[in-house]
Amino acid sequence: MSLLEMEKKWQSKWEEARIFYSDPKKMKKFFVNFPYPYVNGFMHLGHSFSLMRAEIFARYKRMRGYNTVFPFGFHATGTPIVAAAERVKDGEKSQIEILEKMDVPKELIPKFSDPEFWVKYFPQKSIEDLKLLGLCVDWRRSFITTSLNPFYDKFIKWQFNKLKEKNFVVKGEHPVTWCPKCNNPIGDHARLEGEGITPEEIILLKFKFNGKILPAATYRVETVFGVTNMWINPEFKYVEAEVDGEIWIVSPIAADKLTNQKHDIKIIRELDPNDLIGRTCENPLTGNKIPILPATFVSPEIGTGIVMSVPSHAPYDYIALKDIQSNPLKYGVSETLVKNISPIPLIIVEDFGKNPAIELSEKMGISSQEDVDMLEEATNIIYKKEFHQGVLNEKTGKYEGVKVSDVKKVIVNDFINSGIATLFYELPGKVTCRCLSKGVVRIVSDQWFLAYGNSEWKDLAKKCLAQMNIYPEKARKQFEYVLDWLKDWACTREFGLGTKLPWDEKWVIESLSDSTIYMAYYTLAKYFEDPSYNINPKKLDDYFFDYIYLNIGNIDEVTAKSELPKELISEMKEEFEYWYPFEFRNSGKDLIQNHLSFCIFNHVAIFPENLWPKGFGVNGWVLVDGEKMSKSKGNFYTIRQIVSMYGADAARITLMNGGEGLDDPNWDSEFARTITDKLKNWHDFCIENYGKGRTEKLYIDRWFLSVLNKTIKETTEAMEETNFRTALSKGFFGLQRDLKWYLKRCLNSPNKEVISEAIKIQTLLLAPFTPHICEEIWEKIGFKSFISNAAWPEYREYMIDKISEESEYYIEDVVNDIREIINILSRGELKALEKIEIFTAEDWKWELIELVRNKENIGEATKTAMSKEEFRKNAKDVNLIIQKCFKNRYFPEKFNEKEVLNEAKSFLKEEFKTKINIDPLEDPGNDRKKSLPRKPGIHIYFM
């Protein structure tokens, strides 16, 4: 039978027997889950590693005797699917290609213009794929999110009502990237350019100009103390406008931006920049009168089109100033106006002198304000240096002596409070919407937030984390950091699939926010998804979830309202109470800073302490043969591709062998290719050897039983910590090596009981990883029930036999020594051996070791030894032995070398295909003298 057939066979047997359909039982339970994937495509290698960790742990715990449940849902909330469907509708080529590349049948593609079709198609395909991988999932509990699933919809509404009751959902405003034409926020997926760009906060400083305001936009408020002049662009028109009751002068584009940022704005008239150039305005902070000068580097697109000039710390300003001072007439200003302008240094930085901008501009050889690239670079360097290391000087008044990075926020607040500055948002790069319009920043008001910044809430979350298992424990710090740092999260959108905010239906609950406590929903999904229960979602409201999840209300009321049988409601409630909380949820480490932390927050907000999450596992991102997986590199694989190329068992074990901990696991194609044969060989070996062999007990059998038990111990420990790679390394590769040695040592004649035991143990240890082939072996060696339900092997302490392990190391060392000598002497060419003689150490050498074992140092030891006549006459060897022992701090325990060697004699004979003499009476080469304890003298005779 081919491996593929084997996999098919067992997958259908599992399904028939419904062995992974887990229901409450009077047993200890284990609840494993995985963040449901977003259903805009097939599941791929990236998903498979994280979910495989959940899978392996689930199978392991099942074998450890836990009633284990592993449910699996699908996520459809959010905008990407809607946007993609929209694109299909528009016949957009690139989107259609994406689908084609996924091997979606051509005739189905038009159907993808409906988001609902995605939500039907991909979950179904994903389930197929995951079944091919052999997951032990209870598929009765699968569901999709959003209002397309009325049950889930009700559940999310309940969740948000709960949060609202506790004042954890609050209203506020926040800036978004916005398309003025579509009248919508532009998410990353809806952009032609500018992915990842988000609004940045900048400050407008209100310079006074004849009762009007010249608002200069800046990231660097602290430099207002050093402004020497203002810049405006002489080539563009400006406008005068009434803004929140003041008269502002800004570029027309800036006027538009202000409208989107909640400012009341009315344009009064257009303004020629030349009417401003040459005149003076007033620094609102220092009261200094400063000239308004022309500069072409000023862009009307950025900020307000008005720039304050700080030549000491801004390369642009310095260069522009130099330009104009060297040739005022060219710029149409009088010489007297500019000649006395000199930079005002404000910030002290270690690696620079007084005027960093001047130094750096000159060092880089920037000559004109048109050298944009170099100016940008210089600006960046200076900004970073000054922000992180800079300290303000005496010109900055009360801020003197403080680091820029420490005082920036304070300055901003001070300025805003005193009315000389206001907040403004700007995009740090160009964002273009799919409709080709340019994105702007818009302040969205009446936005709803989850108040993760709330300190009481935070404290509860931290308490929860402290009680949780984190796998690996190393990741805990990261969680602690994130819980501290999380701020309020905008939890509603105006667009996309999802559940409507129950009390404000213009909003849809955002995708990360509707996925925080849904693990509790799995316990009920089994009922909701089964039509035979005839549950009407319209009847299910908060009262229902209150009762099931929180034990609020009474059964009679719930029965009446839901129109469901009392017994069913009780069963559902008991089901939830049985399974919850969950023990293990595993994901990529990228979800630490949002989803997993949100999961903690929402649990502690809604559920009592006994229902808080018990454990999270996190892992790195899958590499493919050492490289990041990406579609453009052509190393992007879906689960179905992987399974069809290598088979499920090979794929599973390859994934788990790829890595553990927080390191990025590596999918090794070479390993995947070669492991199949190893597994197949194991299968064949089991069938050939199980229940066969000699009945006589030998010394080496004891050794192997000891090793077997040590392996069980180490593998189990690794499994408990979800260190699956270690588990494979000990429990498979290590054991295989030991088995090989065992077979060699007993001259391929294993003891029947021992070999059968080994076959059982090895197959059991492997079962979570490669369940299909293990089921097959299990069946063929005569077990009637599934290995998936078999008990994990128990470690038996009394089987551990230190002495036989030590003796075996000794034999190994002897073999290695003999081999080394042969290699050196024969130099690669094969010479036939005549015989090998082995001489064990004389008793007095062992006695010497006993004598010096507890001595402080070599001198002490030598002195003691030499005081005895019998050692004195072998002074040279005594010295050698003492030195060796002390050098390695290793004093071997005495054992009967001759006996051990004799036991292994036939093996040695077989191994070297020659005669072996142990302690022969004749010793013509005086080889016995060379023997040391645990290191016999060896003499090799060639033909």
Add this chain to the structure above:
RNA sequence: GCGGGGGUUGCCGAGCAUGGCUAAAGGCGAUAGACUCAAGAUCUAUUCCCGCAGGGGUCCAGGGGUUCAAAUCCCUUCCCCCGCACCA
């Protein structure tokens, strides 16, 4: 910059929290041999350098230190990866 994780012998990766049996597991790759008409698979050996008797030398990002002894402890420098959000 902040927070986290790392840098080990051709590659991947153990070991490092409890320093000594560590030239440093295992896998992969490579080389040689066995098997085969042959390829693959499998098996055996080798895979830092030197060595015609089991030995010696140099190694674990760089530098310094502690110690009888350091890949392992301490200090310092350099380098890489991830996150810093309103997105699934």
